[in-house]
Structures are given as C-alpha cells and as structure tokens.
Amino acid sequence: MNEATLDKMRKMKLLGMYRAFKTDLETPTDAAYTPDEIIAHLIDAEWDERQHRRVEQKIKNARFRYKAALEDLHYNTGRNIDKNQIMRFADCSFIDKAECILITGSTGIGKSYIASALGYHACSMGYKAVYYNVPKLFTQLKMSKADGSYLKEIGRIERQHLLILDDFGIQPFDAQSRVALMELIEDRHGKGALIITSQVPVNKWYDVIGEQTIADAILDRIVHNAHRLELKGESMRKKRVSENELIN
Incomplete structure (x- = not known):
C-alpha cells in the first residue's frame, strides 16, 4: 500500500509530500502521531517544496549576472560599503516603495555582485526581478521593434517588482535608446523598484544620456x-589575481 501511495504522490507531482513520506518510511520511529499531525507534516513538506520551486523559478527567470548572496559580502575591504545600509535594503521595503538604488564605482569593485545579491534576496522573499546589461538590453529592444515584439519585451519588464540595469553609461545613448530608456523609467516611476550600477559618477549621467x-x-x-552606494578602493578582481600570484 505504501508503494502505491508513493507512486500516486509522484504522479500527482506532490514531490515535497512524496519525499517526506518516503523518508518517514525509511526511518521508522516509535513516536506516535495523531492523524492531524501526520497530515500537517506532509502538507508542510509539500508547501516548503513548492515555495522553493517558486523561488528557483524566479531566480532562473531573472538571469542574474552572478550567483550572489548578501551574507557573502565583504565589508572590511575599504570599499565604502555600509553594512547597516545593506541590511536595510534586505527588508525589501525599497521594493514595496518602488524606490531606486544607485551603485557607482570603478570597474571590478563589486557593483554587479551587490546588485545581483539584492536581486537574489528579493526573489527569496517572493518578489519578481530581472537583470539586464544596459547595452545588451537596448540592442535587444531595437531588435524587438524590428520584429514586432517590442511591447511584449516592455510588458515583461513592467511586470517585475525589481529591475536591475547593470553597466549603465558604459556607452552613450543614441536617440532611439534615449526614448526607450525614458519609456522604461516613466513606466516604473512610483510603480516598480530599480537598481542601477555604473562606472560613471551620477553627476556625469547627463553627458551619457545626451539631449x-x-x-x-x-x-x-x-x-x-x-539610495546611493558609492564604492571606492581597488578592483576586487585585480586584488584576487594579486593574492593568487602571491600564493603561487
């Protein structure tokens, strides 16, 4: 009977319940559980499994640049990272309030990693996020206008609670990209959160955007x-290379 029950759970895609019941069968105990306790145990296992799958799907859809975690950030490297500020971001209230976070600093300093870590964390908290490299995004949007899928692409971005624009300003905007950027920002203003990373100081963004x-x-x-994070110090990539050279 137990094998038949397991088979039905698997076919019904009750994978959390299946694993919990299978584990219970393989690790017998003398403890006595009431029917409602057994049901609660199996339902909790299924709930946890589905929540995990939802988070994993959100992370997959987001296409983050790095597999990153807030707990892996290094605060003692002279990069001007305020741990208290990062922890405030971790409550995701900036997403609920549709606020912006601007992360600036030289190349290799960790801007994209921090943005990805905040995105990963947002997904784990149930929010939908999407990551884009800015030059690639606007190339993609130009192509979508040509093939008629522009509104579909814009609609996908609009549905996200958090939009991450990485490498903003790495190249100047042309007229078509300026208009697309304006539409993106206008659509999100007061409705969706935004994280922007850039090597270019904010006071130089006028020159990058143009017009x-x-x-x-x-x-x-x-x-x-x-919210502003202005990272300082030497490139973390160069630092890791130097440390490896010393070790070798």
Whole structure:
C-alpha cells in the first residue's frame, strides 16, 4: 500500500509530500502521531517544496549576472560599503516603495555582485526581478521593434517588482535608446523598484544620456530620493589575481 501511495504522490507531482513520506518510511520511529499531525507534516513538506520551486523559478527567470548572496559580502575591504545600509535594503521595503538604488564605482569593485545579491534576496522573499546589461538590453529592444515584439519585451519588464540595469553609461545613448530608456523609467516611476550600477559618477549621467530635455526628465525620476552606494578602493578582481600570484 505504501508503494502505491508513493507512486500516486509522484504522479500527482506532490514531490515535497512524496519525499517526506518516503523518508518517514525509511526511518521508522516509535513516536506516535495523531492523524492531524501526520497530515500537517506532509502538507508542510509539500508547501516548503513548492515555495522553493517558486523561488528557483524566479531566480532562473531573472538571469542574474552572478550567483550572489548578501551574507557573502565583504565589508572590511575599504570599499565604502555600509553594512547597516545593506541590511536595510534586505527588508525589501525599497521594493514595496518602488524606490531606486544607485551603485557607482570603478570597474571590478563589486557593483554587479551587490546588485545581483539584492536581486537574489528579493526573489527569496517572493518578489519578481530581472537583470539586464544596459547595452545588451537596448540592442535587444531595437531588435524587438524590428520584429514586432517590442511591447511584449516592455510588458515583461513592467511586470517585475525589481529591475536591475547593470553597466549603465558604459556607452552613450543614441536617440532611439534615449526614448526607450525614458519609456522604461516613466513606466516604473512610483510603480516598480530599480537598481542601477555604473562606472560613471551620477553627476556625469547627463553627458551619457545626451539631449538635455530627456536627460532632465529621466534623471529627475531616477536620482530624486534614490539610495546611493558609492564604492571606492581597488578592483576586487585585480586584488584576487594579486593574492593568487602571491600564493603561487
């Protein structure tokens, strides 16, 4: 009977319940459980399994640059990372309030890792997030206009609780990209959270965006009341290479 029950659980895709029941059968105990305790135990196992799968699917859909975790951040490296500030971000209230986080600093300093870690954490808390490299995003949007899928791409971005734009300003915006950026920012303003990473200081973003009227409109929505992380110090990638050379 137990094998038949396990087979039905598997076919019904009750994988959490299946694993819990199978484990119980393989590790017998003298403890006596009431029927409601047994049911609660199996339901809890199934609930946990489905929650885990939802989080994993959110992470897969987000396509983060790094597999990153907030608990793995290093705060004692002279990079000007405020642990208290990061922990405040960890409650995800900035997502609930549709706020912006701007992370700036030189190449290799850890901007993308921090953004990815915040995104991973948001997914674990049940939020939907998506990561884009900015130059690749706007190339993709140009192609989508050509093949008629532009609105579908924009709609996918709009549905996310958190949008991460990485490597903002690595190359100047052309006229078409400026308009697309304006549409993205306008659609998210007050509705969805945003994390932007950039090697370019915020006060230079006008030059990167170009066309002052559009730049004013975009930056007014991005920079006003944004949380700022201005990372300093040497490249973490170069530091790791130097440490490996010393070891070898």
